[in-house]
Amino acid sequence: MSNAAVKKIRRPSRIRQKIIVAVLTVFAAVSAVIFLLPTVLTIANSFMSASEISANYGSVFATTEEGSKVYVSERINLKFIPDMVSFSQYFTVLFKSPDYLLKFWNSVILVVPIVVFQLGTASLAAYGFARLKGRLKEILFFVYIIVMLMPYQVTLVPNYLVSDWLNILDTRWAIILPGIFTPFSVFLLTKIMRRIPSVMIEAAKLDGAGELQIFMYICMPLCKSALYSVAILVFIDYWNMVEQPLILLSDPDLYPLSVFLSRINTGEIGLAFAVATIYMIPALLIFLYGEDYLVEGITYSGGIKG
Amino acid sequence: MKKSKSRKQPNKDSVFPAVCLIPSLIGVLIFFIIPFCVIIYYSMVDNAISKEFVFLDNYINVLKNNAFKKAALNTFSFAMISVPLAVVLSMFLAMLLDSKIPFVSQFRTSFLCPMMVPVASVVLIWQVIFHYNGALNEFLANFDVDKIDWLKSELGQVVVVLLFLWKNLGYNMILFLAALNNIPKDILEVATLEGAGSVYKFFKIKLRYLSPTILFVTVLSLINSFKVFREVYLLTGDYPYDSLYMLQHFMNNTFRNIDYQKLSSAAILMAIVMIIIIGALFIAENKFGEDVEG
Numbered sequence: 001m002s003n004a005a006v007k008k009i010r011r012p013s014r015i016r017q018k019i020i021v022a023v024l025t026v027f028a029a030v031s032a033v034i035f036l037l038p039t040v041l042t043i044a045n046s047f048m049s050a051s052e053i054s055a056n057y058g059s060v061f062a063t064t065e066e067g068s069k070v071y072v073s074e075r076i077n078l079k080f081i082p083d084m085v086s087f088s089q090y091f092t093v094l095f096k097s098p099d100y101l102l103k104f105w106n107s108v109i110l111v112v113p114i115v116v117f118q119l120g121t122a123s124l125a126a127y128g129f130a131r132l133k134g135r136l137k138e139i140l141f142f143v144y145i146i147v148m149l150m151p152y153q154v155t156l157v158p159n160y161l162v163s164d165w166l167n168i169l170d171t172r173w174a175i176i177l178p179g180i181f182t183p184f185s186v187f188l189l190t191k192i193m194r195r196i197p198s199v200m201i202e203a204a205k206l207d208g209a210g211e212l213q214i215f216m217y218i219c220m221p222l223c224k225s226a227l228y229s230v231a232i233l234v235f236i237d238y239w240n241m242v243e244q245p246l247i248l249l250s251d252p253d254l255y256p257l258s259v260f261l262s263r264i265n266t267g268e269i270g271l272a273f274a275v276a277t278i279y280m281i282p283a284l285l286i287f288l289y290g291e292d293y294l295v296e297g298i299t300y301s302g303g304i305k306g
Numbered sequence: 307m308k309k310s311k312s313r314k315q316p317n318k319d320s321v322f323p324a325v326c327l328i329p330s331l332i333g334v335l336i337f338f339i340i341p342f343c344v345i346i347y348y349s350m351v352d353n354a355i356s357k358e359f360v361f362l363d364n365y366i367n368v369l370k371n372n373a374f375k376k377a378a379l380n381t382f383s384f385a386m387i388s389v390p391l392a393v394v395l396s397m398f399l400a401m402l403l404d405s406k407i408p409f410v411s412q413f414r415t416s417f418l419c420p421m422m423v424p425v426a427s428v429v430l431i432w433q434v435i436f437h438y439n440g441a442l443n444e445f446l447a448n449f450d451v452d453k454i455d456w457l458k459s460e461l462g463q464v465v466v467v468l469l470f471l472w473k474n475l476g477y478n479m480i481l482f483l484a485a486l487n488n489i490p491k492d493i494l495e496v497a498t499l500e501g502a503g504s505v506y507k508f509f510k511i512k513l514r515y516l517s518p519t520i521l522f523v524t525v526l527s528l529i530n531s532f533k534v535f536r537e538v539y540l541l542t543g544d545y546p547y548d549s550l551y552m553l554q555h556f557m558n559n560t561f562r563n564i565d566y567q568k569l570s571s572a573a574i575l576m577a578i579v580m581i582i583i584i585g586a587l588f589i590a591e592n593k594f595g596e597d598v599e600g
Contacts, residue, residue, distance in 0.1 A: 021406065024402055028402050028407060029409075031413075032412070032413050035420055035472065035476070036416045036419060038420075038423075038432070039420070042430065045431075057434050078434060121333065122330060124326040124329060125327050127326050128327035131320070140327075143339065147334065147338045149580065150577060151576070152554065153573065154573045154577045157345055157557075157569050157573040158338055158573075159337060160569075161341040161344060162340075181336075181337050181338070183334060240425055242425070247557075247558060247561050258424055258426045261426035262426060262539070273430060276426070276427040280423055280427045283424060284422060287419065295480050298477055299480060299481070299484040301481075
C-alpha cells in the first residue's frame with residue numbers, strides 16, 4: 001500500500017476523533033455546570049435583598065409556615081443575577097442576628113480540636129503501625145479498619161454509652177472526644193508512612209538516630225503534604241456533621257451551624273442564603289488553596305488493602 | 307507485649323513505635339471497642355436493671371419492629387440503586403477526564419466542588435428546586451407535566467439518589483483517575499497495535515486493573531450511602547415521607563426514648579450486615595482480579 005493510501009484511510013478517522021473529543025468536551029462542560037450550579041446559585045442569592053428573596057421563593061418557603069401571610073409570589077423564580085446587588089442579608093447576619101454567628105462559632109469550636117488532635121494522635125499511631133511488626137499489630141490494624149468502616153448508625157450507640165458513663169453527654173466533649181479517636185486518619189497515614197523507604201530509616205539508624213529522631217526528622221517532614229490532605233478530609237467531614245449533634249447534644253444552643261441552618265424559619269428566609277454562603281466559605285477557601293492536597297489525600301485513601 | 311517477646315527481635319527499636327500507638331489505642335478502646343462489647347451484652351439482656359439473659363429476643367423484637375423494617379428496607383433499596391450508579395458514573399467521569407479533552411483540570415475542580423460544600427448550605431437550593439411549588443415543577447409545567455410533590459412521594463428516593471450522586475461522584479472519580487493512571491501503558495499500546503478496539507480494551511484490560519478500585523469505591527459509596535440521612539434530615543426533618551425514612555431516623559427516634567436494648571441490637575445487626583457485605587465484596591474482588599495482582 002502506498003503512503004498516500006494510508007493517509008487517505010487515516011484522515012476520516014482523525015475527523016471522527018475530533019468530533020468525539022468535541023462531543024465529550026460539551027458533555028463534560030454541561031456536567032460541570034450542573035455540578036457547580038447549586039453552589040453558584042446559593043452564593044448569587046445571598047446578594048439579593050430580603051424582599052427579593054421572598055418575592056422569588058415565597059411560594060416555596062411560605063407554605064411551611066402556618067397562618068401568617070408573607071409577601072408571596074405565585075411563581076417560583078430561580079435567578080442567577082440579583083435585580084440589585086445588596087449586602088442587606090450579610091448586614092442582618094453580621095449585625096442583627098448574633099445567633100447565627102454563635103452557631104458558626106459552635107462549628108469552629110467542635111471541628112478545630114477534632115482536626116488538630118486527630119492528626120496528632122493519628123500521626124503517632126500511624127508511625128507505630130508502620131514500624132511495628134507482628135501478629136498483634138496486624139490484628140489491631142484490622143480492628144481499626146472495621147471501626148472505620150462502620151456507619152454512624154452503629155458507632156453512635158457506643159459513643160452515646162461512653163458519653164453517658166463519663167458524664168459528658170450534652171457537652172461538646174461528647175462530640176470532640178470520639179471525633180479525635182476516629183481511626184480514619186490513622187488508616188490513611190499508616191498507608192503513607194509505610195511508603196517511606198526503609199533504606200532511609202536504616203541509614204538514619206547507622207548515623208545514630210533513635211526512633212524519636214526518625215519520627216521527628218524523617219517521618220514527619222516526609223508526610224507534610226499527606227498531613228495537609230488528611231486534615232482537609234477530616235475537616236470537611238466534621239464541618240458537615242449532622243448525625244452526632246442530633247444525638248449527643250440535646251441543647252440546640254450548642255448545635256453547629258450544619259444542623260442549625262435547616263431550622264431557619266420562614267420569617268428569616270431573607271438571610272438564609274447569606275448564612276449558607278458564610279458557612280461554605282471556610283470549606284471553599286480550603287478547597288481553593290488545597291485542591292491538590294485534597295486530590296492527593298483521596299488518591300492515598302484508595303485501596304483498603306494497600 | 308508477651309507476644310513481641312517471643313518474636314525474633316524484641317529489641318528496643320519497637321519500644322518507641324509501641325509507645326506511639328498508646329494514645330490512639332486508649333481512645334479507640336474507650337470510645338469504640340469497650341462500649342461496643344458492652345452493647346453486645348446489652349443486646350442480650352432484657353433490661354438494664356434486672357439484667358436477665360434473653361439471648362436473641364431483643365434481635366427478634368427489632369426485626370419485627372415495623373419502623374425498623376421500613377427504615378432498613380428504605381436504606382437498603384437506596385443503597386442498591388445509588389451505589390452501583392455511583393460506581394459506574396464516577397468511572398465514566400474519570401474516563402471522560404482521561405480521554406484527552408481540553409480543560410481537564412477545570413472540569414476536575416467542578417466535579418470535586420460538591421464534596422466540599424456543606425449539605426446544610428445547599429439544602430435551600432434543593433428546596434427551591436424540588437418543592438411542590440418549586441423550580442423543577444415550574445419547568446416541567448412547560449411540557450404539561452402535572453405538579454409532583456418530589457419530597458413527599460415515592461419519587462423522594464429519586465431526588466435523594468440525585469443529591470447523593472451530586473455530592474459523591476467527585477471523590478470516587480479521583481480514585482478512578484488514579485487507578486487509570488496506574489494501568490501499564492505498554493499493555494494498552496500492544497493491544498492497540500494488535501487491533502483491539504476501545505470496547506475490548508475496556509472490558510478485557512482496563513476493568514481488570516480497575517477492579518480493586520471498583521471494590522474500594524463500592525465499599526466507600528456503601529458507607530456514604532448511610533450518610534445520605536444528612537440530606538434527608540435537613541430537607542424533611544425528623545419525620546419524612548415514608549419512602550425517605552432511613553435507619554438513622556429510626557436510631558434518632560429510638561435514642562429519644564433511650565431504649566438501650568433496642569438500640570444495641572439494632573446497631574449490632576447493622577454491624578453484622580456491614581461486615582458480611584464488605585467481606586463478600588472482598589471475596590468477589592479477589593476472585594475477579596487475581597491475575598493482575600502480584
